[in-house]
Amino acid sequence: MSSPRGYDPTSPPAGKPPKRKRGRPAKWNGPASTLTFEIHRELVANLRKGATKRMAAALAGTTEVRLQGWLRRGREAIEQGKRSRYTELVQDVEKAEAEYQMALVEAATVAIGDKTMNDKVIRWRLAVAAPKDFTVPREAPVAAGNGLGPLFELVTPELARSRLDEKLARFLEEHDKEVTAEAEPPPSDDTAEDEDGDSDGS
Numbered sequence: 245m246s247s248p249r250g251y252d253p254t255s256p257p258a259g260k261p262p263k264r265k266r267g268r269p270a271k272w273n274g275p276a277s278t279l280t281f282e283i284h285r286e287l288v289a290n291l292r293k294g295a296t297k298r299m300a301a302a303l304a305g306t307t308e309v310r311l312q313g314w315l316r317r318g319r320e321a322i323e324q325g326k327r328s329r330y331t332e333l334v335q336d337v338e339k340a341e342a343e344y345q346m347a348l349v350e351a352a353t354v355a356i357g358d359k360t361m362n363d364k365v366i367r368w369r370l371a372v373a374a375p376k377d378f379t380v381p382r383e384a385p386v387a388a389g390n391g392l393g394p395l396f397e398l399v400t401p402e403l404a405r406s407r408l409d410e411k412l413a414r415f416l417e418e419h420d421k422e423v424t425a426e427a428e429p430p431p432s433d434d435t436a437e438d439e440d441g442d443s444d445g446s
Contacts, residue, residue, distance in 0.1 A: 276306040279314050284333055287311065291340035294369070345373055 276283055286304035291297070298308040315337065318330030348370050355363035370378040399407075 275310060276304075277310060279329055279333065284329070284336070287333070288336045288340045291337060292343055294344045341373070345370065348373070 283304045283306060287300045290300035290303050295303065297311055301308045301311040314330050315334055318328070318332075318334035321328050321331045322334060348366050352363050352366045352370070355361040355366065367378070
C-alpha cells in the first residue's frame with residue numbers, strides 16, 4: 245500500500261496526531277428564542293426607524309412569531325400588575341412605534357404649508373402603521389343595477405324558484421288585465437248620440 249501524498253516515511257511529522265472530535269456535530273444557527281438585552285435594543289432601534297415588527301424581528305435575529313409571543317407575555321404581566329423584561333419590551337416597542345408615527349405626523353404637518361412636498365407616502369405609511377387612527381372610513385357602495393337591487397345575488401334553488409313563481413304570477417295577472425282591456429269594444433257613435441239626445445230632452 246502506498247503512503248499518502250506528501251508523506252515522507254524517512255521524516256515523519258513531529259508532534260501527536262490530531263484527535264477525532266467527539267460529541268454531537270455542530271448545529272445550524274436558528275432564530276433566537278430567548279429575549280436578551282441585545283435583541284431588545286435592536287428591536288426597539290429598528291422600530292424607531294420605521295421598520296415593521298417582522299422586519300425588526302428579522303434584523304434582531306428572531307422571528308415575528310417569537311416577538312409577538314414576548315409582547316403577549318408582557319401585556320399579560322401588565323394586566324396582572326407585574327414587571328418583567330417582557331413588560332419593559334412592551335413599553336419600549338409601543339414608545340418606539342409612537343415616536344416614528346409622531347415624526348410622520350410632524351412631516352405631514354409641514355407638508356400642509358409646503359406645497360412642494362408630496363405627502364402621499366406619509367399618509368400611506370400612517371394608514372399602514374395605525375389604520376384605526378389615520379384611515380378615513382369608506383362610504384357605503386352605491387347599489388348596482390340602477391337602484392333595482394344587486395346585479396348578482398347568491399340564493400338557494402328553493403328561494404330562486406319561489407321568486408320566479410311570484411314574478412310569473414304578477415306577469416300573468418298584468419297580462420290578463422291588458423288582454424281584457426283590449427277585448428272590450430270601444431263605445432259606438434250611436435250610443436254616444438243617444439246619450440246626448442237624452443240629455444237634451446230632459
